[in-house]
Amino acid sequence: MLRPSLKVLLIEDNPGDVFLLRELLADVSSFQFQLISAESLRNALNYIEKESFDVILLDLSLPDSQGLESFVKIRDRVPSIPIIVLTGINDETLALRAMQEGAQDYLLKGQVNGDLLVRCMRYAIERQLSEEALRHSEELFRVALKNSPIVVCTQDRELRYTWIYNGTVGFNNGDVLGKLDSDILNDEDCQRLQDIKQRVLNTGVGIREEVSITTDGEARYYDLTVEPLRNESHEVVGITCASIDISEQQAALRDRKLTEDKIHQQAALLDVATDAISVRDLENRILFWNKGAENIYGWQAEEVYQQNASEILYRETPPEVETALLTVISKGKWQGELHQITKNEQNILVESRWTLVCDRDGKPQSILTVDTDITEKKQLEYQFFRTQRLESIGTLASGIAHDLNNILTPILISAQMLPLRFPEVDERDMQMFEILEESAKRGAELVKQVLSFARGVEGKRISLQIRHLIRDINKILKETFPKSINLCVDIPSSLWMVSGDATQLHQVIMNLCVNARDAMPEGGMLSITGENVVIDENYVRMNLEAKVGAYTVITVTDTGSGIAAEIKERIFEPFFTTKELSKGTGLGLSTVIGIIKSHGGFITVYSEVGLGTTFKIYLPATEITELELEPDLKPLAGNGELILVVEDETYIQEMTKASLESQNYKTLIASDGIEAIALYAQHMAEISVVIMDMMLPLMDGITAIRTLKKINPQVNIIATSGLISNRKLADISSTGVKLFLPKPYTIKELLLNLQQALKNIE
CATH class of the missing domain: 3.30.450.20 (PAS domain)
Incomplete structure (x- = not known):
């Protein structure tokens, strides 16, 4: 095993000490030492410049440097190499000072042996390494901070x-x-x-x-x-x-908190909004669904998330949706109306606004849609426009009816007078007179139907129980309708009473039943039911014609062919009919709606092609007591009374004059209100009754009546007109005039009104 090797620089000028230290190191078995000696400081510095050493042994007393100066110069040149100071016994204090300046250790000459020298060098090296590690750690700490x-x-x-x-x-x-x-x-x-x-x-x-x-x-x-x-x-x-x-x-946290709060507030606002607000991706999958959407469509947000919007909102995707998608992608926005369905399969109409949402790079990312439910609004608009259209048609019909009445009046009077003037004619001519009179009456009835649509017909009102009326109608229907039509009548005994004209309401229900029969040529079910209904403000908001209060409702339902949507809004127009020529005048339903309106009620229609039709008649319930009907009086001839006839139509003047004179009355004729006032002022003492047309040139009938009343408060007047509104009737009544004779009138009606007027004089 190789021994660790240490390179040592010995700075010593005494050759004996150099030899001794070299011998000591040679005897150490645990290390290999490479010892290089320098006899002066200058030589040592030269070695240091050229080579690297693991440890330096320094004698503080050198030929060219003494004491701490030698240590400082070496330390400053190589601060990272451990330095062990060699000194004599008398210089131990100097060695300690060197330690304070950074020396790793010191050895006293004469007391050094091999082991001590090696331990000292090892300690010096380890200490130097520890200090370097500490310095390195401190440097790292400083760099980190x-x-x-x-x-x-x-x-x-x-x-x-x-x-x-x-x-x-x-x-x-x-x-x-x-x-x-x-x-x-x-x-x-x-x-x-x-x-x-x-x-x-x-x-x-x-x-x-x-x-x-x-x-x-x-x-x-x-x-x-x-x-x-x-x-x-x-x-x-x-x-x-x-x-x-x-x-x-x-x-940043506060900004994020503010942003989050803002997002939460915006989300809360989206949930407060009554509109349906949703976001879908470019593949039409729903990403966001607010509370408004939940309320309108019935689907909860978790139910529709990631679902295809078209599958949720449509039975079949309409072409408008495809157009909307293409438009919003190409132009960035789209707006229009869409027919959609709710969770419970209810059809609704929405006003839809689509906006393309892009990312920061302008790349399309999603589509924001805002849908407003306008189903109720459209229904009200439909009712409003239909009412306006019917009112416009009614105004036109009123004008036509007025002219027709003025035309029919002399025809009807002439048809009644001809048999009296020519009693000797044969049977064939007499039949022609009857045909002429009957045709004039039919024309007058036709005009009356138009007027019923235009302004309603007041008629004579009594407190009426509809149950009895329908019972009579049921008898007629059973006798006249085909056996293939099953009748079902269900009228509760607790049905509220109404104030109405029995004849007119009978006509309304019969017209609806006849239409139902015609819609079921192969047979079917016809039902008539009644119920009591209290209408509240919510219903009134959805139906412009309704008013808050109690109503008696009559429902007529058939299982016939139904009414197509495109003609449904026109069925109440006069002369509009889907029946073949000569099989209908188109006045049945227009008469129905006119009568219902004159009774303060309204009517609704529900129909689908192939599934039948339901009419609901709403009549205000009332507690009015029954009024006495006037007896059917027979006209009597006059006794030479002078009658002032105020009329601008020449034919009516002539026929009225001839009719009155044929019944032993005398007449004066005035063509306008001013002439009437002049004649009355001249013949006031002789004139018994004034027959005053309401629509006159120069001065209208109301003004003329009021002027005559100033001349003679007791003047006896019969008002007449081919067209008069309820407001005009109220104005006439306010003048004190009690009798009104609508055109066209028969001789009998003229004489009976005249007879009543003369009776008032008595």
């Missing part, structure tokens, strides 16, 4: 600083050594730090806490670790503190 935010310090039991190292500025002991925290910090920070450090001193247990220290008005945050400092007896003699500046981390 350098330019770091760590501050390390020690404090004694009185908490005075005994050592401090700041990584950014190095050692700066002069500013803080011997001082207390109270000397360099504000009171609040000082008290907080002293509490922490005192706990460590008292308990001997280390503490790590986050603290803030204010310097120059700025708060800095530190991660502080305080550990007890102990002596060899394990007694706590102070503390060691290490602190790291974490202000930037704290700021």
Whole structure:
């Protein structure tokens, strides 16, 4: 086994000592020594420049250098090589001084043997290596601390600083050594730090806490670790503190906290929103689903996550969705209306807004959709537009009806007077007179139906039990409808009463039943039911025609062919019909809705092609008592009374004049309100009754009536018109006029109203 080899430089000017040391080293069996000797300092320095050595043996007394000077020059040249000083007995004090300056050891000449020399050199080398390792560790420690935010310090039991190292500025002991925290910090920070450090001193247990220290008005945050400092007896003699500046981390943490709070707030806002807000990836998979989406569609977020949106929202993906996807990818946004379904298969309509979401590089990442349920809104819009359209059609129909009434009035009166003027005509001519009169009456009834749609017909109202009315209708239906149609009538005895005209309501229900029959040519089921319903504000918001209150509801349902969606909104228009020519006038349902509206009610329709139709009639429930019906009076001839007829239509003037004079009345004719006032002022004492048309040129009928009332408050007036609104009727009533004769009127109706007016005079 090879022995370790050491290279030794011996600096000695005495040849005898050199020989002795060489011999001593030669006898050592545990090491091999390569000994090089130098007799002067200069020679030694030359060797050191050229070669490396493990240890140096130095005699402090040399020819060219004496005492510590020799050691210092060698040490400064090779500080990493251990130096053992050789000296005489009288120079031991000098050797000790050399030790203080860094010598590893010293030997006294004359007392050296081989083992002692080797042990001394080994110790010197090991000590040198330990010191180098320590220096290396310290250097590593310094490098680790350098330019770091760590501050390390020690404090004694009185908490005075005994050592401090700041990584950014190095050692700066002069500013803080011997001082207390109270000397360099504000009171609040000082008290907080002293509490922490005192706990460590008292308990001997280390503490790590986050603290803030204010310097120059700025708060800095530190991660502080305080550990007890102990002596060899394990007694706590102070503390060691290490602190790291974490202000930037704290700021980042606060920013992150603020960002997280903002995100949570935004997420909360998304959940508060009533709109359905969702995010899907470019493969149409759902990534986000807010509370609004849960409420609208019925699906919970965890149920739809990563699901294909089209499979959730549509029975079959409509082309609008494909268009939306292409548009949002190419243009970044899309907006439109989509028909969708909910979890429970309910059809809804949404207004949908799509926005493309990109990453920082502008690459498409996902699609944000915001859907607003507009199903109810669209239903209300549909009702509103339908009401507006019907009102517009009604206004047009009213104008036409007025002109038709003025045309039909002289025809009807002429048809009734012809048989009286020509009683000797043969049977064939008399039949023609009857056909003429019947056709005029049919025309008048047709106009009345138009007016029923346009403004409703007031009729005579009584407190009516619908149950009795439907019972009578049921008898008629059983006798007239085909046996292939099964009738089912279910009207509870507790059904509320309504205020209405029995004839008109009979017409409404019969019209609906006839339409149901026509929709079931091969037979089916026709049912009529009744129920009591209280309508609340929520229902009113969904139906513009409804009002809060109690209603009697009559439902007519068939299992027929149903009504196509494209014509459903037109079924109440006058003259609109899907029946063959000559099989329907198109006035049935328009009359129905006019009558229902005049009763303060409304009607709804539910129909699907092939599945039948349901009409629901809503009539306000009431507790009005029944009114007495006027008896069917027979007209009587006049006794020469003078009647002022105020009418701008020439034909009506002539026919009314002829009719009255044929019944022993005398007449005066005025073509407008001004002429009527002039004639009445001239013949006031003789005129018994004024028949006043409401729609006159120059001065309308209401103004003319009020003027006549000023001339004679007791003037007896019959108001007449081919078209009059409920508001106009109220205006007429406010003038004190009690009688109103709608056009076209028969001779009988004219004479009966005149007879009633004359009776009022009595």
